[in-house]
Amino acid sequence: MSSLYKIESSMLDLLKLLEDENSYAEDGELLPVIKEQFELTEDDFNNKIISYSYIQQKLEDAELAADREIKRVKAIKDKAKANRERLEEATKTAMLRFGITEISGDTRTIKLTTTQVTDVYDIAQLPESFKRTKITVEADKSALRKAMLINGEIIEGAKLVDNYHLKIK
Numbered sequence: 001m002s003s004l005y006k007i008e009s010s011m012l013d014l015l016k017l018l019e020d021e022n023s024y025a026e027d028g029e030l031l032p033v034i035k036e037q038f039e040l041t042e043d044d045f046n047n048k049i050i051s052y053s054y055i056q057q058k059l060e061d062a063e064l065a066a067d068r069e070i071k072r073v074k075a076i077k078d079k080a081k082a083n084r085e086r087l088e089e090a091t092k093t094a095m096l097r098f099g100i101t102e103i104s105g106d107t108r109t110i111k112l113t114t115t116q117v118t119d120v121y122d123i124a125q126l127p128e129s130f131k132r133t134k135i136t137v138e139a140d141k142s143a144l145r146k147a148m149l150i151n152g153e154i155i156e157g158a159k160l161v162d163n164y165h166l167k168i169k
Contacts, residue, residue, distance in 0.1 A: 017023045147153040
């Protein structure tokens with residue numbers, strides 16, 4: 001079986017023959033030899049593409065299986081994290097309740113330390129000197145599409161692009 005590249009290359013060669021006037025009989029019909037080559041190549045090309053679609057489907061199935069496995073493992077991770085955080089919070093609460101800041105064992109020491117953070121509970125009340133402003137500019141793609149597609153406008157910095165997608169049914 002030929003590679004897709006070789007099949008495509010021979011298809012392009014045959015298409016060049018279609019443009020050559022010597023490829024046609026006097027009645028304007030394509031010479032039978034060329035017509036036969038074109039049909040055989042097209043069949044080979046179609047069979048190759050159909051074969052590729054089966055491989056694509058298997059790869060898509062593998063992707064879906066991997067996604068399911070990722071979700072399963074993520075659920076295990078999330079559960080372990082939630083349990084660890086609950087245990088850490090319970091330990092912290094117990095140490096605070098009994099006024100204990102350090103516990104030493106044979107293999108480890110647990111310390112309750114303090115850090116100080118700034119909590120902004122109402123940004124509107126802050127003086128302007130303690131505020132930062134971020135400006136984000138983004139394109140309104142739906143408005144651009146409407147202006148270009150429906151209204152026929154030409155807008156510098158934007159263009160409509162055709163994307164091609166394979167659909168396998």
